[in-house]
Each structure stands twice: as structure tokens, then as C-alpha cells.
Amino acid sequence: MPETSRPSRSDSAAAPAPASDPRTPSEPVDPLDLLRRDAQGSRSPSGSVASRLLDVLLGDSMRPGDRLPSERRLTEAMGVGRSAIREAISALEVLGVVETRAGSGTYLRASTSELLPQTLSWSLLVDQDATEDLAVVRGALERSAAQEAAREPAADQVARLEELVAAQEAARGDAAAYIEADMAFHQHLAAMAGNPILAALLSTSRSLLRVWFERGVEDPADIDVAIREHRAVCEAIAARDPQAAASAMESHMRTAAERLVRTPVDGA
Secondary structure, eight states: OOOOSSSOOOHHSSSSOOOTTSSSSSSSOOHHHHHHHTTTOOOOOHHHHHHHHHHEEEEEEEETOBBOOOHHHHHHTTTHHHHHHEEEEEEHHTSSSSEEEEETEEEEEOOOHGGGGHHHHHHHHOOOHHHHEEEHHHHHHHHHHHHTTTTTTHHHHHHHHHHHHHHHHHTTTTTTHHHHHHHHHHHHHHHHTTTTHHHHHHHHHHHHHHHHHHHTTOOOHHHHHHHHHHHHHHHHHTOOOHHHHHHHHHHHHHHHHHHHSSEEEOOO
């Protein structure tokens, strides 16, 4: 993350804080003040918003169970559009950092010690280049899963895969329903591969990429392409042709990565 004028923790430890420092224990720190302080010179995409929120969540100004400021107040404090705030919070919720309670607000879920082990996940989340790299890794894993799934698929497994493609076709025009059917398709295919570690790695990569995936299926034409590609993968698996299944999945992952790259990173 680019440097900002916000003092680092190492700076605070190296020199005594002046009496007016808002981090002194005698005076509570307003998280919004910290976010305003970090607004100058930072990136505008929602990934940067998530990163700035994490700085505050990992700091001393909030505790597990604390409610985050409202969307309106965050928008004003950070100087970004509401869509960027929504996407950043959605991403943090996917990673388990915060939880949104209907009619109540968004709350910090875990303590700092519980959040720190997920640093790798956050770096992938907030860095566009790392996200694209993760998409490449996911593509290789999905290709391997399709190849293994096509070796000796059971009839009921193939039937379920075909049902999930049909569910995607039925969900045209309903982005949320399509996303669920798409995720279920890939989860079932990973299970068919018969390798629990491969399935777990794919589950993690899909979770980290889900925020960008949701923003990349707004165009009905993209959904139609994805469904055709899923159908091709399904047919290759049903034919017990590992090479064809791997090739079809590789093609699908290539177009999926292209959608991710051209997905807008911010909104007004």
C-alpha cells in the first residue's frame, strides 16, 4: 500500500506521542478521524477502501463487536462513492472480518489476534495485480479438477452437474441466482475430482475472487458465454474425456480471467 502521512506503529514506538496525539489512552479515537487522515494520496478503488478500513479495524480504535460507522459517514470521511464502500464491506464480509446484521449495521467480528493470520487473504483482496495472479492459480486448479472429474464419473454425479448447468440457464436475468448456481457447479465438479485438498484450495480461491466475480456478471452476454462454456465442460466429463474436459475448462477460465481484468474497480 502506498505511503501516507498517517504515522505507522513503528513511528509511534520510536518517539513519545505528543499530548495532543488522538491515540493517547486518555482520549478515545474516532475511527472516522483515522480514515480521514488516510484519505489523502491513497487509491480510489474499493480495494483501497478495504485496505484503509483494515488499518482501522486492526488498530486500537475498535474492539470485536463494535459497530462500524454508517455507510453515509464512511462515504463522507473517505471521500469515495457509496458503491466503493459497499464493495469493500462486502469483500471484508466474505473474508469473515465483519458481519452485517439486517436492520442493525456492520460489526467487527474477530479480535486482532484472530485477524492477523489472514493477512495473505487481505493482500490478495486489496491488490488488483495479486487478484489477477490468483485468477491464474485458480484456473490451473479448475483445469486439474475437470480433468480428474472426467476420468471415471458416476452417472449420478454427471446428472447433478447437468442439473446445475440447467439451473444457470434458468437463472438468466437473476444475477444472484446465477452466481449461486455457478458456484455450486464448480464446487460439485471439484468434489467429483476426488481430491479433498484440491477441493479446499479451489473453495478458498473462489471465496477470495467472489467479490470481483459478482461484479463481472452484470452483462447478460457474459452469462450466456459462461453457460455455454460450462455446458462444454459438462459434456466432456459425461463423455469421460479428461483431455477435452481440461481443454474446455481452460478456455472457460481464460474468458473468466478476461472478465475480471476488465471489471470496473470503482463506482461513483
